[in-house]
Amino acid sequence: MSKTILEGLNPAQKEAVLHSGGPLLILAGAGSGKTKVIVHRFAHLSCKVSPEHILAVTFTNKAAGEMKERISRLIKKDIRSAWVGTFHSQCNKILRKEIHALGYGCDFSILDDSDQLNLIRHILKEFKMYEALYRGILSRISLLKSSFVGPEEFLSRGDVFGFEDKIARVYLRYQDEIKRCNSLDFDDLILLTIKLFEEHPKALKKFQDSFQHILIDEFQDTNPAQYRLMKLLAGNSGNMCAVGDDDQSIYAFRGADHTNIMNFEKDFKGAKVIKLEQNYRSTQHILDIAHHVINKNPYRHPKKLWTDRKEGEKPSLCWFGNEIEEARHIAKTARELYLKGAYAYNDFAVLYRVNLQSRAIEEALREERLPYRIIGGISFYQRKEIKDLISYMRLCSNNSNNVSLRRIINCPPRGIGASTLTKIDQIAKKKSVSLLSAMKEILKTNTVTAAIKEKIAGFVGIVEGASPKNFKTASDMLRHLYKNTGYAEFIGEDRAENTMELIASAEGIGIEAFLDKMSLLSSLDSADTGNAVSLLTFHSAKGLEFPVVFISGVEEGILPYLKAQEPKEIAEERRLLYVGMTRAKEMLWLTCAKKRRLYTKIQEQQPSRFLKDIPLECCQKIEKIPPPAKPGSVCEKKPKTFKASLYSVGSRIKHSTWGVGVVRDCCGEGDDQKITVNFPNVGIKKLALKFAQIERL
DNA sequence: ATGCGCGACCTTTTT
DNA sequence: GGTCGCGCAT
Secondary structure (H helix, E strand, C coil), rough: CCCHCCCCCCCCHHHHHHHHCCEEEEECCCCCHHHHEEEEHHHHHCCCCCHEEEEEEEEEEEHHHHHHHHHHHHHCCCCCCCCCEEHHHHHHHHHHHHHHCCCCCCCCCCCCCCCCCHHHHHHHHHHCCCCCCCCCHHHHHHHHHHHCCCCHHHHCCCCCCCCCHHHHHHHHHHHHHHCCCEECHHHHHHHHHHHHHHHHHHHHHHHHHCCEEECCCCCCCCCHHHHHHHHHHCCCCCEEEECCCCHHCCHHHHHCCCHHHHHHHCCCCCCEEEEEEEHHHHHHHHHHHHHHCCCCCCCCCCCCCCCCCCCCCCCCEEEEEHHHHHHHHHHHHHHHHHCCCCCCCCHHHEEEHHHHHHHHHHHHHHHHCEEEECCCCCCCCHHHHHHHHHHHHHHHHCCHHHHHHHCCCCCCCCCCCCCCCCCCCCHHCCCCCCCCHHHHHHHHHCCCHHHHHHHHHHHHHHHHHHHHHCCCCCCHHHHHHHHCCCCCCCHHHHHHHHHHHHHHCCCCHHHHHHHHHHHHHHHHHHCCCCEEEEEEEHHHHHHCCCCEEEEECEEEEECCCCCCCCCHHHHHHHCCCCCCHHCCCEEEEEEEEEEEECCCEEEECCCCCHHCCCHHHHHHEEEECCCCCCCCCCCCCCCCCCCCCCCCCCCCCEECEEEEEEEEEEEEHHHHHHEEEEEECEEEEEEEECCCCEEEC
């Protein structure tokens, strides 16, 4: 058993896995086998203590899922019930059992960020504050919460300008409001768990005893609250193992504090520190330029990645007239590599700083007929119809959830508008009850017209008729709601399809479990299957790797982004580039454009300051491609028309002698049609349709 | 109560 | 270029 656990590990990894107990900090460079170490360490520990006594936390469901799977494969045990999960899901699990000690009901709802934004907007309106900055306000509040600054304390700090004062008032109100809704936001999940432990030592003791070892992934991304929670749980044993890389800290804007890494050794005296510097992902050339970029950052744990893989091709740096040419070059290069047969579509990734950059790239890829997928865009679960139906469910299972009620009270329109809602709100406040209870109150009185009463009664009827105890599964409840709320008639065909998909995904799942899952799910969790070029931001690229990576827009204003001004912010932008570069396994392109269209303005762009830190000799070529001389003469937007060919790119065919292959290119028309096919065991072949004996699969 | 036009506004976002 | 909220008109 123990032998397989150590198999294939290098000395540093082995040391990390075998470390017997006490605080351990693993500084794991990009591609150094970080997850492997955590998985193997978990397996090693589980030889002595049972898996339920190990707490392993990650930031994403995806990471947690992968970790679970790899662990159970390694130790050949079902660990589905083990404590391997995200910070938020672990806290949810604890709080569902223990939150009554803090005066909440255990049926609390979890607000997602659109719920939070709606609430903030509502509060601003109520305060007659017409700030267009509600997004900024929410993120301020979240930052304050995750660093333990309560509204009262924030208020007492005072400030002369009054804006902070306003935020403090909104903050206070926000906190009261969600408490009244028996709801928790993501920060509360962490904060209330801390509160529980700090105010109820017995509860803390119980979990401290239970968790004999703690493993934290992506430690550089923890915020002060998350770190404090982990320190509490580690208690005196200090059996805490944190794995992270300060060079990959790119979430400071969300409160992540990578100085947690620096503080670890202070907080845990005698902590063992192990560096993982051998990289298993990239070629030496890629590591070299990445190192030149990151090495300029002050305050980092010095480390230098190395590899014994081949040197590979030198990364390329290209410079184009505008973002369209840049995108075309990327698409063309990808296509050429693909046609050579060396790479599949999903070996390519195009990375960018801001989502709007994807537009030009998408267009170019379509022109080249390369399939692509955008990772991390708007997710299925953020669609209005999905969120609405979930809100109905939330309200029905937690009648105090005013946030959900506000969302759907007039959706589909049922004649309960702003004025009626205000009336309901006033009554709710006066009697300090939930909005739904206030509506029921109104029905008993004669304070509103009969017409409005009827509408209110209709809504209350819907909610009461859909009590969760009436249903066995989440899908039953959704089906019922979809019909009885009038939603079915309210939405169009394509949206109806989405709701069907939602209902299908809820099949056989309990209502509470389903709601938890929906609250704690993210866009990145949805399937990433399919063979396609990936388009994604640096942020979404973290933790991923691709044989061929294009980094677009390496320009001042994009990377570093315009809004990054402070040295701290610039340092984070630099880390973004570093994260991007270290995604590449074999080939890496850095591209820039002289002119770039941002929204409606066309801007002159300068090369990024970060490029100056890369020695010339480290790059294979610096291509300068001047913009076309005559703008009119170049095919502006030649709408390429393709005859619907029997054999489209990507389809599979069978050849009489070479067997099964994948069509990589089609050209010519009519009798002249030729296709390029890659036969895995034979290679690339060009076939004339007229002669070749092929059959479509 | 709803529908429409105008203007402001844009990062990144694991939960 | 697209979204979202506001204010005005119906």
